[in-house]
Every structure is written in C-alpha cells, then in structure tokens.
Amino acid sequence: MTAALRLKLENIVKEYPGCRANDGIDLTVGAGEIHALLGENGAGKSTLMKVIYGVVQPDEGRMIWNGHPVTVDSPARAREMGIGMVFQHFSLFETLTVAENIALGLPADEARDRRKLDQRIREVSGRYGMALDPRRYVSTLSVGERQRVEIVRCLIQESTLLILDEPTSVLTPQEVTALFATLRQLSSEGCSILFISHKLEEVRSLCHNATVLRQGKVSGGCRPGEVSAVDIARLMVGDDTPISTQVSAAQAGDVLLGVRNLGCKRRDPFGTSLTDVSFELRQGEIVGIAGVAGNGQDELLKALSGEIRPDRGSMDLDSMRMNALSPAQRRKLGVAVVPEERLGRGAVPGMSLAQNALLTASGQDLVDRGIIRFGRVRAFSREVIRRFGVRCTGEDSTAASLSGGNLQKYIIGREALQNPRLLVASHPTWGVDVGSAVAIHEALVKLRDEGASILLISEDLDELFQLCSRIGALCEGRLSPLACTAELSIEQLGEWMAGGFDSGEASHAAA
Amino acid sequence: MELLTNILAAMVVAGTPLLLVALGELICERSGVLNLGQEGMMLMGAVAGFVVALTTGSLAVAVFAAVFAGIGMALLFAFMAVTLAANQYAAGLALTIFGTGLSAFVGAGFVGESINGFERVAIPLLSDIPVIGRVLFHQDLLVYFSLVAFAGIWLFLHHSRGGLLLRAVGEDPEAANANGLKVLVVRYLAVAFGGGMAGLAGAYLSLAYTPMWTENMTAGRGWIALALVVFATWRPERVLIGAWLFGAASILHLVLQGLGWRASTELLAMLPYVVTILMLILLSFDPVRTRLNTPLSLGQPYRPSH
Numbered sequence: 004m005t006a007a008l009r010l011k012l013e014n015i016v017k018e019y020p021g022c023r024a025n026d027g028i029d030l031t032v033g034a035g036e037i038h039a040l041l042g043e044n045g046a047g048k049s050t051l052m053k054v055i056y057g058v059v060q061p062d063e064g065r066m067i068w069n070g071h072p073v074t075v076d077s078p079a080r081a082r083e084m085g086i087g088m089v090f091q092h093f094s095l096f097e098t099l100t101v102a103e104n105i106a107l108g109l110p111a112d113e114a115r116d117r118r119k120l121d122q123r124i125r126e127v128s129g130r131y132g133m134a135l136d137p138r139r140y141v142s143t144l145s146v147g148e149r150q151r152v153e154i155v156r157c158l159i160q161e162s163t164l165l166i167l168d169e170p171t172s173v174l175t176p177q178e179v180t181a182l183f184a185t186l187r188q189l190s191s192e193g194c195s196i197l198f199i200s201h202k203l204e205e206v207r208s209l210c211h212n213a214t215v216l217r218q219g220k221v222s223g224g225c226r227p228g229e230v231s232a233v234d235i236a237r238l239m240v241g242d243d244t245p246i247s248t249q250v251s252a253a254q255a256g257d258v259l260l261g262v263r264n265l266g267c268k269r270r271d272p273f274g275t276s277l278t279d280v281s282f283e284l285r286q287g288e289i290v291g292i293a294g295v296a297g298n299g300q301d302e303l304l305k306a307l308s309g310e311i312r313p314d315r316g317s318m319d320l321d322s323m324r325m326n327a328l329s330p331a332q333r334r335k336l337g338v339a340v341v342p343e344e345r346l347g348r349g350a351v352p353g354m355s356l357a358q359n360a361l362l363t364a365s366g367q368d369l370v371d372r373g374i375i376r377f378g379r380v381r382a383f384s385r386e387v388i389r390r391f392g393v394r395c396t397g398e399d400s401t402a403a404s405l406s407g408g409n410l411q412k413y414i415i416g417r418e419a420l421q422n423p424r425l426l427v428a429s430h431p432t433w434g435v436d437v438g439s440a441v442a443i444h445e446a447l448v449k450l451r452d453e454g455a456s457i458l459l460i461s462e463d464l465d466e467l468f469q470l471c472s473r474i475g476a477l478c479e480g481r482l483s484p485l486a487c488t489a490e491l492s493i494e495q496l497g498e499w500m501a502g503g504f505d506s507g508e509a510s511h512a513a514a
Numbered sequence: 515m516e517l518l519t520n521i522l523a524a525m526v527v528a529g530t531p532l533l534l535v536a537l538g539e540l541i542c543e544r545s546g547v548l549n550l551g552q553e554g555m556m557l558m559g560a561v562a563g564f565v566v567a568l569t570t571g572s573l574a575v576a577v578f579a580a581v582f583a584g585i586g587m588a589l590l591f592a593f594m595a596v597t598l599a600a601n602q603y604a605a606g607l608a609l610t611i612f613g614t615g616l617s618a619f620v621g622a623g624f625v626g627e628s629i630n631g632f633e634r635v636a637i638p639l640l641s642d643i644p645v646i647g648r649v650l651f652h653q654d655l656l657v658y659f660s661l662v663a664f665a666g667i668w669l670f671l672h673h674s675r676g677g678l679l680l681r682a683v684g685e686d687p688e689a690a691n692a693n694g695l696k697v698l699v700v701r702y703l704a705v706a707f708g709g710g711m712a713g714l715a716g717a718y719l720s721l722a723y724t725p726m727w728t729e730n731m732t733a734g735r736g737w738i739a740l741a742l743v744v745f746a747t748w749r750p751e752r753v754l755i756g757a758w759l760f761g762a763a764s765i766l767h768l769v770l771q772g773l774g775w776r777a778s779t780e781l782l783a784m785l786p787y788v789v790t791i792l793m794l795i796l797l798s799f800d801p802v803r804t805r806l807n808t809p810l811s812l813g814q815p816y817r818p819s820h
Contacts, residue, residue, distance in 0.1 A: 058692065094689035095689065096681070096682050096685045096686060097685070098805070098806045098810075099681065103678055106675070107678055107679065107690075108693050111675055142806070
C-alpha cells in the first residue's frame with residue numbers, strides 16, 4: 004500500500020484485573036485499506052477495538068490519527084474524528100425508527116430537519132446498494148437490515164475509518180456477498196476498514212492486509228490473499244492445537260424423532276411463530292438447521308425441549324407422542340438440550356459446576372428420595388471434567404468463572420454422559436475458541452456414533468457442512484426441505500435461508 | 515347537565531395532583547430510573563409550599579419553593595441512584611420515608627393554620643364553551659399548568675431531539691453511551707424534572723385542593739402515580755386519562771352520598787384506586803405497543819465502563 008497512513012497504534016496496553024487483554028499491540032491501517040484483525044475469542048480483538056473507539060482507555064501506548072497523536076476519551080470524540088463502529092451486538096434502539104436511530108448520532112443541527120435526513124438516508128443507502136426505509140421501526144427489521152442501518156449511520160457521519168466487528172456472522176451467504184461489494188466500493192473511495200473476523204476464507208477474499216492477535220499480543224501479520232487459510236489459522240491458535248475435526252461418515256439407523264406440521268404461535272411480540280415444520284431424525288445421524296438468528300431457531304428448540312407447547316402438529320419420539328410432556332418427562336425419555344445461552348439457560352452462573360450438574364442430571368441416581376447425594380454429584384461432575392477436558396480449578400468452581408469454551412464443554416459433557424437418545428444443540432461453538440470447538444465437535448460425533456440422534460442448530464455453515472449428514476434452513480418460522488450435505492451447494496442453502504423454498508412442502512429431498 | 519358539568523369540573527381538580535406527579539415520574543422512568551420516592555417528594559413540596567405561602571403571603575413564591583423542595587429531594591435521590599449507582603428501589607423507598615418524616619417535622623407548627631389558596635380564573639371566550647368551558651377553562655392556574663405540561667411532554671417525547679435522547683437512554687444506556695450520549699446527564703435531568711413535578715403536585719394539594727397542611731396529606735397519591743405510569747404503559751395521554759379517572763372515582767363517593775346511597779365510606783374511599791388500576795390494566799393489553807413504549811433499562815443502575 005502506498006496510501007497515506009490513516010491509523011497507527013503503538014504499544015497499546017490494556018490490563019483488566021487478572022488478565023492483560025492487550026499487551027503491547029502495534030497496528031497500522033492505510034487510507035482505503037481493508038485491514039483484517041484476526042484472533043480467537045479472548046485474543047484481545049474486542050478490547051483493542053474499544054480502545055480505538057474510545058469506549059475504554061488504554062493503560063499505555065499511543066494512537067496516531069492521520070499523522071497526529073490523539074487521545075480518544077469517548078465514542079463521541081471518536082466519531083467526531085471520523086471513526087465509525089458497527090458492533091457485533093448492534094447498538095441500535097429497537098423502539099425507535101431507522102431515522103431516529105441515525106439522528107441520535109448526528110449533531111443537533113443536522114438532525115433537526117427530519118425530512119432532509121430521511122432524504123439523505125435514502126440517498127446514501129441507495130448509493131451503496133443497501134435499501135432502507137427511514138420510517139420503519141428497528142424492531143421490525145431483519146438482522147441484515149439492522150446491520151445496514153449501522154453502516155449507513157457511520158457513512159452519514161462521514162466516517163473515514165469503519166470498524167466492523169464480526170459483521171458476517173449474522174448474514175446469509177448472499178448478504179455477505181452484497182456487504183463485501185459495499186465494502187470494496189467504500190475502500191475504493193478512500194474509506195479505511197478494520198474488519199474483525201475469524202472466518203478465514205472471507206478475510207482472504209476481502210482484506211488487503213491482516214494482523215493476527217494471540218493472547219493479547221500480535222502473533223504475526225500477512226497478506227491474506229497470498230497465504231493459505233491454514234497458515235493464518237496457525238498464527239491464530241499456535242502450533243499445538245488441532246485446527247479441525249476429521250468426521251467419519253454417519254451410519255443412520257431407524258427414525259427416532261418424527262415432527263409433523265408443527266405450529267407454534269409466538270408468545271413474545273418480537274418472537275417468531277413456527278409454521279408447518281416437518282422433519283424426521285434417524286438414529287446415529289446429525290441433522291443441521293441453518294438460518295439467520297431470529298427465524299424460529301429458539302422456538303424450535305423450546306418446542307422440542309418442552310419449554311413451550313405447540314399449538315398444532317405432532318412430535319413423536321419412537322412411538323411416544325411428546326406434545327404434552329413436560330421438560331422433565333422428556334428428559335426421562337432421553338431428550339437432552341443444549342441451549343444457546345450458556346450462562347443463564349445452560350448453566351446457573353453463580354452455582355458451582357457440581358450443582359449445575361444436578362440441574363439436568365438428577366435422574367442419574369444423584370438424588371435418593373428427595374435427598375441429594377453429594378458424593379455422587381461431585382463424582383459425576385468430576386467425570387465430566389475429566390472426560391471432556393474442561394479446564395477449571397475443580398467441580399467447586401462457579402460456572403461464571405469458566406471461559407465460554409470450557410463451560411460449553413462442561414454443558415455438552417453433562418448431557419453426553421447421560422446417554423441421551425436425542426440431543427438438541429443450539430450454536431454449541433458460538434464464541435468458543437478453536438481448541439474447544441474441536442473438542443465439542445468430537446464429542447457430538449462420538450455421541451452420534453453411539454447411536455444418538457442429534458439436531459444441530461447453528462449459524463456457522465462450515466460447522467454444519469462438516470458435521471451433518473442432512474441440512475435444512477429455517478426462515479420466518481418455516482423449515483426448508485432437508486438435503487443431503489454432499490448434494491447441497493452453499494448457494495442453495497443461502498437461498499433457503501432467505502426463504503426461497505415452497506412452504507408446506509416438507510419433501511425430504513434425500514431422506 | 516348542570517350536575518354533570520360540576521362533576522366533571524371536580525374530577526379535573528381531583529385528578530390534577532396525580533396528573534402532575536405522574537407526568538414527572540413518566541419522564542423520570544423513560545430515562546430508565548425508577549424513583550419510588552414520589553410520596554416523599556410530594557409531601558416535601560406540599561409542606562414547603564404551605565409554609566412559604568403562610569410566611570410570605572405570596573402564592574407564586576410558594577409554588578417556586580415547592581418545586582425546589584421537590585428538585586432538592588430528587589437530586590439527593592439522583593446522587594445515590596445515578597452517581598453512586600445504588601439500588602434504585604432501596605434509594606427511592608428511603609426517600610419516601612425520609613420525606614414523610616421531614617415534612618411532618620417541618621410542618622408540625624403549622625397544622626391548623628389556613629391560607630387563601632389559588633382562586634379559579636376563567637379564561638375569556640374559552641370558558642363560555644358549553645360544558646368544556648366550565649370543566650377545563652374555569653379552573654385555577656395550576657390546572658392550566660398541568661394541561662400545558664401534558665401537551666409539552668407529549669410533544670417533547672414524540673417530536674423533539676431531547677425526547678429521542680431520553681427514550682434512547684431509557685431503552686439501552688450501554689448503546690446510548692456507545693452512540694456518544696451522556697447517559698448520566700440525561701438521567702440526572704429526568705430525575706430532577708420528576709422531583710420538580712412531584713413538588714408542584716404536593717403544592718397543589720396544600721395551596722389549591724385543600725389550602726392547609728396536615729401530616730401525610732398526599733394520602734398515597736405518590737404510590738398511585740407510580741402504578742399509573744406503569745399501567746399507562748409510559749404514554750402521557752394514558753396518564754392523563756388515568757389521572758382524571760382517578761379524580762372522577764374519588765369524587766364519586768361524595769356524589770353517591772349526595773344522592774342518598776348508603777354504602778361503607780371505607781369501601782367507597784377505596785374505589786378510585788381499584789377503578790384506576792383495573793381500567794389501565796385493560797388499556798395496556800396490546801403487547802407490541804406496550805413493548806415500543808417500555809423503557810427496557812428501568813430500575814437498572816448504569817455504570818460507565820472504564
């Protein structure tokens with residue numbers, strides 16, 4: 004790059020109690036450069052972004068902006084300077100309209116004339132191919148549309164550096180293509196982009212340069228287009244961690260779970276209703292459900308676990324009608340559930356690992372006539388920790404004290420040790436480090452080989468293609484046909500995720 | 515007709531203190547701060563207004579004194595609940611207990627005294643409209659102020675940048691901070707406004723409704739206001755309806771007794787509270803609209819991260 008330097012960070016240090024999140028980080032981004040910031044969860048990417056955007060103050064180090072040393076003491080200051088940020092969890096207000104959300108970030112005099120602002124939003128969003136209606140409430144927008152609002156907001160503020168935190172994790176493949184086209188257009192106009200991701204193929208296709216972080220330090224830099232994804236992954240995880248699981252072919256047996264025309268009217272006004280969901284799940288196979296968050300995944304999981312009762316249709320486990328059974332009764336039949344939120348639904352944050360084991364595994368002889376047998380609880384918990392390689396100080400550590408990956412290994416292990424016949428897992432490797440993700444994938448495959456049926460709900464398409472024998476997608480509460488992974492193209496799945504399938508036609512393309 | 519007009523006019527008067535305090539609390543809660551100290555702030559406003567009116571003889575000065583007493587109390591609360599990020603429920607309850615005690619102490623020497631309260635002022639032309647003229651435009655100045663305040667707050671919430679900031683901070687202070695808004699400043703202003711309105715509501719009781727001071731003269735209106743704001747789903751137009759409904763129900767027992775009804779006074783005195791809450795529960799049944807108007811961060815202290 005010959006372009007002028009836009010941002011230069013020198014020796015940034017940020018220390019939190021018990022952890023040095025950023026330990027002497029250097030980073031340079033040129034004008035019009037798309038720069039990738041890579042690293043595992045906990046590598047210090049988020050902290051570094053927050054430092055640049057003025058959300059937190061670094062303990063040491065210098066920041067140079069367009070050639071001048073600066074101190075960014077607040078996000079407002081960062082925006083004045085021309086730094087815009089799109090958070091992974093959007094900082095939008097659901098109860099306000101698109102225009103109101105954008106007006107909040109503008110100086111008062113620019114936001115006063117609403118009609119003019121509406122006009123400007125239409126103009127900017129049109130120019131970059133991101134159609135938006137300024138009058139709609141954010142609560143009615145899809146995740147992809149919300150992201151557009153965030154980006155358009157930054158553009159209207161005339162940002163010259165756009166920070167995007169894992170922007171593609173919530174998009175369909177088609178939306179990703181459209182986003183990349185927008186980003187390339189911005190880059191060609193001189194806007195710098197700091198692109199945070201752990202999806203290496205995307206980084207390779209989009210970014211000019213990359214900086215890789217590991218444990219708070221820069222572990223290397225590269226031109227992503229010129230090296231292989233494996234080389235970059237090595238920089239991210241170090242030399243001693245396996246990068247992916249080898250998955251053997253599944254030997255599917257008889258049908259275990261039959262879901263027919265399942266319908267659930269939404270309870271939460273901003274939730275999704277399930278409509279006519281039908282599928283079959285065989286013993287010894289993993290079936291994947293793809294889809295953008297908020298399209299009924301949570302409702303499907305709850306309907307299967309028994310947290311909500313369906314209004315229509317049927318769910319049969321073997322020949323047992325499950326519709327009216329409580330979660331506890333289903334658990335007795337061998338239904339295990341790993342929900343999306345680890346802290347709060349999968350485990351109680353303030354309770355010890357042993358106590359958390361008791362929550363779902365009490366049927367494993369851990370309770371005798373209402374009295375807890377603590378010896379057995381601890382033994383069970385220790386067994387989970389040992390078998391699944393959970394890194395912790397012991398079964399007495401609280402769930403909240405574990406890292407995401409380790410807690411997830413514990414939760415999956417807790418369910419796996421109960422020999423479930425059906426396991427429903429939602430986003431099991433979301434926000435988990437590569438090492439733990441591999442361990443979790445191995446645990447799922449092992450469970451499958453022991454004859455269990457697994458329903459894997461995930462937004463990570465790589466994960467689905469790697470583990471599942473059949474895949475379908477949820478869109479607005481409807482389920483696409485399920486197709487054999489080997490015969491399914493990523494484009495086809497993308498169309499399904501966007502709703503491109505015939506409703507009600509629950510043909511099992513390759514059942 | 516004459517009777518109906520009289521009843522409606524009395525309803526507006528009886529509902530006004532509730533309207534004032536509830537509008538203030540609505541603004542406060544829209545910023546995400548729940549101030550359970552309404553009763554205490556109202557009592558302080560009532561006693562401050564009465565004592566100043568008695569000693570200076572000026573109702574205008576008395577009203578200012580009441581408003582500042584309310585704001586003073588509110589700032590005390592804001593220091594605990596916003597600056598120190600203390601538990602809002604505990605801090606609010608403490609404020610009510612403190613205000614109840616302090617107002618009784620300050621007002622102890624003034625029980626039994628009397629003043630000339632606010633007089634009715636007819637607005638030319640408007641007061642000649644049949645029924646509505648008598649009901650809305652032949653009242654005292656504070657009633658007029660409550661109407662202006664209602665209109666102002668409605669406009670502020672839905673059509674001003676300030677209202678946008680307030681709603682944003684109340685929905686998600688973290689996101690508001692990320693957007694560069696000054697969360698703590700917005701919350702301070704909202705709490706102070708709520709205090710001023712509560713002080714004014716107290717003054718209405720001791721300077722207009724019943725121009726005198728008795729201990730605990732707010733009779734739970736501060737608590738009703740809190741319920742009113744929630745069941746009105748944080749919308750000013752519903753607060754207005756609810757407050758006047760409360761006013762209507764609270765004069766109903768006088769009317770019924772006048773008509774020769776025989777019923778337990780205690781039961782009838784309970785009526786306004788029950789009617790208001792039942793009515794508002796029925797009104798707040800639309801989950802989407804409710805969700806769009808609910809300040810999501812209500813009651814949660816916000817600590818800026820470092």
